[in-house]
Amino acid sequence: MVNNKRAKDVFNSPGVRSLYSSLICIIIGLAVGFIVLLMLSPRNALSGFVTIIKGGFSYGGLGIASAIANSVPIIMTGLSVIFAFKTGLFNIGAAGQYTLGAFGGFLFAIVLDCPWYVCLIMATLFGAIWGAIPGIFKAFFNVNEVITSIMFNWIGLYLVNDIIYGGGTGVMYDRNYTKTYNLKVYHPSSVVPTWGLEKVFNSNTVTIAIFIAIIVAVVVWVILQKTKLGYELKSCGFNKNASRYAGISEKKSIIISMVIAGALAGLGGGLYYLSGTMQWNPQNSNSLPAQGFDGISVALLAMLNPLASVFSALLISHLAEGGGNLDPRYFSREIANLITGVIIYLCAFSLFFKNKINDILGRKDRLLALKIERESIRSMLPTDKYVESDDENAQKEEADKAKEK
Amino acid sequence: MILLIKYTLLYGTVLSLVAFGGMFSERSGIINIALEGIMVIGGLCGVVVLSLLPATFSPFLAVVITILVAAASGCIYSLLLGFASINLKADQTIGGTALNIMATAIAMIVAKLVNGSESARVLYSNKSFLFKIGTLELNVFLIIAIVALIFAVIFLYKTKTGLRLRSCGEHPQAADSVGINVYKMRYLGVGISGLLGGIGGFAYIVPAVSEWNFEVGVSGFGFLALAVMIFGQWKPLRIFLAALFFGLFRALANISSSTFLGDLNLSSNIYNMMPFIASMIILALTSKRSRAPKAEGIPYDKGSR
Numbered sequence: 001m002v003n004n005k006r007a008k009d010v011f012n013s014p015g016v017r018s019l020y021s022s023l024i025c026i027i028i029g030l031a032v033g034f035i036v037l038l039m040l041s042p043r044n045a046l047s048g049f050v051t052i053i054k055g056g057f058s059y060g061g062l063g064i065a066s067a068i069a070n071s072v073p074i075i076m077t078g079l080s081v082i083f084a085f086k087t088g089l090f091n092i093g094a095a096g097q098y099t100l101g102a103f104g105g106f107l108f109a110i111v112l113d114c115p116w117y118v119c120l121i122m123a124t125l126f127g128a129i130w131g132a133i134p135g136i137f138k139a140f141f142n143v144n145e146v147i148t149s150i151m152f153n154w155i156g157l158y159l160v161n162d163i164i165y166g167g168g169t170g171v172m173y174d175r176n177y178t179k180t181y182n183l184k185v186y187h188p189s190s191v192v193p194t195w196g197l198e199k200v201f202n203s204n205t206v207t208i209a210i211f212i213a214i215i216v217a218v219v220v221w222v223i224l225q226k227t228k229l230g231y232e233l234k235s236c237g238f239n240k241n242a243s244r245y246a247g248i249s250e251k252k253s254i255i256i257s258m259v260i261a262g263a264l265a266g267l268g269g270g271l272y273y274l275s276g277t278m279q280w281n282p283q284n285s286n287s288l289p290a291q292g293f294d295g296i297s298v299a300l301l302a303m304l305n306p307l308a309s310v311f312s313a314l315l316i317s318h319l320a321e322g323g324g325n326l327d328p329r330y331f332s333r334e335i336a337n338l339i340t341g342v343i344i345y346l347c348a349f350s351l352f353f354k355n356k357i358n359d360i361l362g363r364k365d366r367l368l369a370l371k372i373e374r375e376s377i378r379s380m381l382p383t384d385k386y387v388e389s390d391d392e393n394a395q396k397e398e399a400d401k402a403k404e405k
Numbered sequence: 406m407i408l409l410i411k412y413t414l415l416y417g418t419v420l421s422l423v424a425f426g427g428m429f430s431e432r433s434g435i436i437n438i439a440l441e442g443i444m445v446i447g448g449l450c451g452v453v454v455l456s457l458l459p460a461t462f463s464p465f466l467a468v469v470i471t472i473l474v475a476a477a478s479g480c481i482y483s484l485l486l487g488f489a490s491i492n493l494k495a496d497q498t499i500g501g502t503a504l505n506i507m508a509t510a511i512a513m514i515v516a517k518l519v520n521g522s523e524s525a526r527v528l529y530s531n532k533s534f535l536f537k538i539g540t541l542e543l544n545v546f547l548i549i550a551i552v553a554l555i556f557a558v559i560f561l562y563k564t565k566t567g568l569r570l571r572s573c574g575e576h577p578q579a580a581d582s583v584g585i586n587v588y589k590m591r592y593l594g595v596g597i598s599g600l601l602g603g604i605g606g607f608a609y610i611v612p613a614v615s616e617w618n619f620e621v622g623v624s625g626f627g628f629l630a631l632a633v634m635i636f637g638q639w640k641p642l643r644i645f646l647a648a649l650f651f652g653l654f655r656a657l658a659n660i661s662s663s664t665f666l667g668d669l670n671l672s673s674n675i676y677n678m679m680p681f682i683a684s685m686i687i688l689a690l691t692s693k694r695s696r697a698p699k700a701e702g703i704p705y706d707k708g709s710r
Contacts, residue, residue, distance in 0.1 A: 040518065090498050141689040146438065146498060147635065148688070150628040151681045162674035286621035296502055328523050334513040341507030345485070348503055349495035 018303040021350040025301070026315070029343035033335055041330040048331050052339070055322035063321055065201035068210055069275065071310075071317035073098065075213040076268025077295025078302065078309040079220050080131075080261040084145075085304055086224055087257040088237025093134055093149025094265040095292020096156035101127035101266025102273045102280060102289075103160040109190035109274060110172045110181050116192050120212075120270045127266010128259045130156055135258030139251035145258070153288050165282035179279035191276040209271040214310055216264065221306040223260075233257050265292065297340050300347040316340055407540055412659045414543065417652030418550040419609045423630035424637065424644045425553050426601035430483075431639060432561065433594025434574040434587075434700045438501030439486045440602045441627025442508030445619070446482045447603025448610040449512045451475030452617060453519050456529040464533030468545060471611075472604060479603015480596050482508070487595040491588055494704035505627075512619040525619040531611045546608035550645075553601060557641040570594055574698030577705040587705045605630070625681075632684040638696050654680040 033052065037045040051058060056067030077094040084091035091097075104126030108114040114122075134148035164172050164180060174181045183191050192207040200206075224230040235243040236253040244250050268291065273280060297316055302308035323336025423440055430437035437443075451471045458467050482504070489500040516525040534544050561567040572580040573590040581587050609626055610617045633651050637644030658676030 036514070040514075092498075092502065137685070137689060141692050143685075143688045143692045144635075147628070147632055148685065150625065151632065151685050154625050155678050155681050155685075158674040158678045162672050165672075165674075167672060286624050293502075293506060296499075297506070300499060332514050332517040332523070334510045334517075337510035338507060338514065341503055341510055344506060345489065345500060345503035348500040349489050349493035 018305070022301055022303055022312075022347070025343050025346040025350055028346055029339045032342045033339040036335060036338060037331060044327065044330045048326055048335075051325050051327075052319060052322035052336060054325075055318035055320075058322070058325050061200075061202040063325075065203035065206045067314065067317045067321045068201075069205040069207075069277070070320065071313040072209045072213045072275075073268040073272040073291040074294040074298050074317060075217060075310055075313040076271065077265050077291050078298030078313055079217055079295075079306055080264035080268070081295045081299035082302065082304050082306055082309060083220060083224070083264060084257060084261040085299060086237060087233040087253065088240070089135075089138070089145050089254065089257060089261070091131070091134075091149060091258065091261045091265075092146055092296065093131065093153050093292075094261070094268075094295045095288040095290075096149065096153035097127040097130045097262040097265035098269040098289055098292045098295075099153075099156045099160050100130040101269030103164070103269075104266065105190075105270040105274045106164065106172050106180055106280065109183055109187050113187055114190060116190050116274055119190050119274055120192070120267060123270025123274070124263045124267040127269065128263035131258045131260075131262015131265065132255060135255040138258070139254045145254075153292070157288055160280075161282040161284075164280060170282070173282065174279075177279065178283060179281050180273075182276070182279060183274065184276040190274060192271065192274050205275070205277050207275045209275055212271060213268075216267065217306050217310050220264070224306065229256075265295065268295075294340070297344050300344050300350075303347075303350070408660050409653075409656055411542055412656030413649060413652045414547055415612055415652070416655040417649040418544075418546045419605050419626060420630050420633050420651055421550050421645045421648035422546070422553060422601050422608060423605035423627060424634040424648055425557050425641065426598035426605065427631050427634040428557070428598075428637075428639050428641065428644060429570070429594045429601070430598035431594075431634070431698055431701050432574045433570050433591045434577060434698060434703070434705065435486070435490055435591055435595050436497045436501070436702045437483070437486065437595065437598050437602075438498055438628075438631070439483065439504035439508075440501075440598070440605075440630055441623060441625070442501075442505035443479045443483050443599050443602035444606030444609065444623045444627050445505075445508040445512050446606070447475040447479035448606035448617070448623065449515060449619060450478035450603070451607035452527050452529055452610055453515065455531075455611070456519065456527050460530070468533050472545075472549070472607065475603045475607035476600045477603070479601075479606065480599040483595050483599025483602065484592070486599075487592050490704060491591050491595070494706065497702055497704075509619075509622050512622065516619040526616055527619065528616045529611070531615050534612050544608070544612035546604070546612065549604060549608070554641055554645050561641065566590075566593070571698075573705075574700055577700050581705075581707065591705070602627070629680060629684065632688060635697075636684065636687050636691060638691075639698065651680050651684065654683050 030053075034045065034049050037048045041048070056063040077098055080094045080097065081091050101123040105119045105123040108119045108122045109116075130152060133152055134145045137143040137148045138145045164170050166173060168175065172180050181187070192209050194204065194207045197206045197208070198204045224234065232243070232248045233253050233256065235246070236248060236250055236257075240250045243253070269289075272278065272291065294316060298309050298313045301312035301316070319336045319339060323333040326333055326335065423444060426443070427437050427440055451474055454474045455467065455471045458470075486497075486500055486504055489495040490497045513525050516527050517523060519527060534546070535542055536545070537543070561571060569580065569585045570590050570593060572585065573587050573594075577587045580590070605626075606623055609623050629651065630648075633647045634644055636651075637647040657679060658673055
């Protein structure tokens with residue numbers, strides 16, 4: 001009996017209900033993707049859809065490795081968005097903080113030739129600084145953090161590109177490849193180690209970065225759920241007036257929260273580019289790194305749960321891998337992005353789904369509880385008295401009515 | 406100098422159109438962060454139709470049709486934001502961000518489909534959009550922006566509907582209590598903003614160049630327009646002036662290499678940064694006494710009074 005009840009509680013817990021609504025979003029998103037595939041090329045739609053669903057599993061270890069490697073930066077940017085969101089801020093500036101983090105990594109790897117962990121710490125620091133700026137603007141000048149962080153995304157991109165490129169003579173710029181120097185060739189000590197993972201996946205793209213990302217996810221969860229700092233930051237997000245009344249400095253909270261969010265995104269940039277498989281192209285000044293915005297998808301799909309962000313990041317990177325495997329003669333790889341976009345759009349009002357599910361499940365619960373309560377009251381009272389009192393009431397009412405007349 | 410005026414007017418036009426769009430939406434109580442995506446969709450649909458029209462097509466009709474297509478597509482796309490944030494009471498910022506992400510993906514898919522190749526570059530002819538006064542080359546969108554300015558002033562301040570729309574952004578409960586349909590007004594605001602955003606996206610792409618790579622979207626102009634709107638304090642005339650001011654900064658980046666500014670030896674990245682840095686400084690100075698519509702960003706729930 002007790003066991004049964006506990007099982008039902010797990011089934012009905014808020015976390016599981018969030019999972020339901022995430023799943024609904026994913027299913028509808030995939031369905032829209034399938035419809036788009038059908039519209040583009042009805043004959044190949046089914047095989048294309050299977051390719052997307054299979055994602056990283058299409059090419060064995062290589063595909064899985066690539067999906068995992070690409071999930072690392074978006075776990076981090078996702079955590080960055082989650083952390084800010086939990087404290088009432090919308091960090092759309094993860095792209096800029098990520099860019100600065102990558103720059104910090106490059107600076108300490110290529111110019112100063114530091115070991116990888118120093119580079120990662122510096123990447124985190126650079127991201128934190130870039131995250132602090134919107135926080136300061138919000139705290140002291142009352143500028144909406146969304147606008148500020150978007151502006152600083154672009155400022156960061158132009159700044160980093162300008163320094164790395166340096167008119168074609170930048171110290172970090174490899175003119176032969178028109179990108180930053182390949183870390184694996186020139187600075188192997190700055191590359192995040194693999195610790196034998198290359199043998200597992202038969203590919204050198206997976207490093208211990210994925211474990212670092214998972215550990216950070218756990219740390220973020222602990223900070224938010226189990227510490228005083230997390231409690232204060234969250235309470236500022238819920239109601240800044242109430243928390244000010246309780247003696248929490250609102251300005252400090254906003255800045256701390258943005259610094260941590262920026263640090264997380266910056267570490268993401270460091271982890272990705274210090275893995276040595278990708279180089280930065282400073283001549284691309286027209287688009288921000290997509291990982292920054294994928295972080296928003298990851299965060300929303302995870303329903304703002306830091307631990308769930310690991311899984312939602314893996315799913316999104318899995319779908320992107322699938323999109324890349326599509327036959328370019330019939331479909332473009334951006335269909336995967338479209339599916340992600342639809343999923344976030346649905347997540348925006350998934351609270352609506354969640355409430356609906358709660359309503360349906362909740363109504364049954366309430367009816368049941370009411371019934372049990374009534375029965376237990378009835379069983380406690382002696383039957384005749386219960387009836388009697390009822391009669392007395394009725395008599396009273398009749399008497400009242402008579403008086404009124 | 407002529408070149409500077411040309412580019413200032415070009416970017417000023419785009420920014421004012423889109424910022425007007427943002428203004429209508431926010432005045433009705435919906436934060437429209439999806440303007441960037443709406444611009445992409447409007448630009449995409451306009452450009453694709455333009456590239457598909459036969460070369461012998463009447464230039465005047467081509468201009469009218471493509472602009473209408475851009476406006477209509479922007480309007481339809483913005484209804485997605487309206488549906489999520491008005492009917493389903495979703496978080497407006499998240500909904501808008503999702504629309505931005507979807508817009509880029511849709512643009513890439515459609516552009517590749519139209520090209521039949523793996524490149525998202527679309528070619529078109531933009532001659533019919535341009536005209537000259539003396540040596541100054543202008544485009545039709547300048548006229549549209551001025552018309553939009555006059556329309557915005559009259560609509561918001563001189564008509565019954567305009568007053569109702571503004572009241573929904575300030576205090577929707579009060580508006581509802583005197584019989585104004587808040588949902589309808591908010592849809593109207595979002596719809597107009599989509600219309601103007603769509604034209605704005607088209608205006609950003611077409612007059613400047615004769616081919617566009619949709620991989621880059623509209624490189625942050627929708628967000629810049631939001632800053633322009635805040636700088637303009639949600640008032641049409643101020644927004645127009647603010648847009649020209651920002652346009653000037655953006656224009657400097659375009660002409661930097663060919664004029665005296667080239668001698669300063671600053672890279673184009675620095676100039677590209679300038680409108681963003683200028684807007685940050687201005688926002689920091691003006692936001693303390695900002696007059697944002699009071700109810701913006703809050704979904705209207707009939708039950709809560």
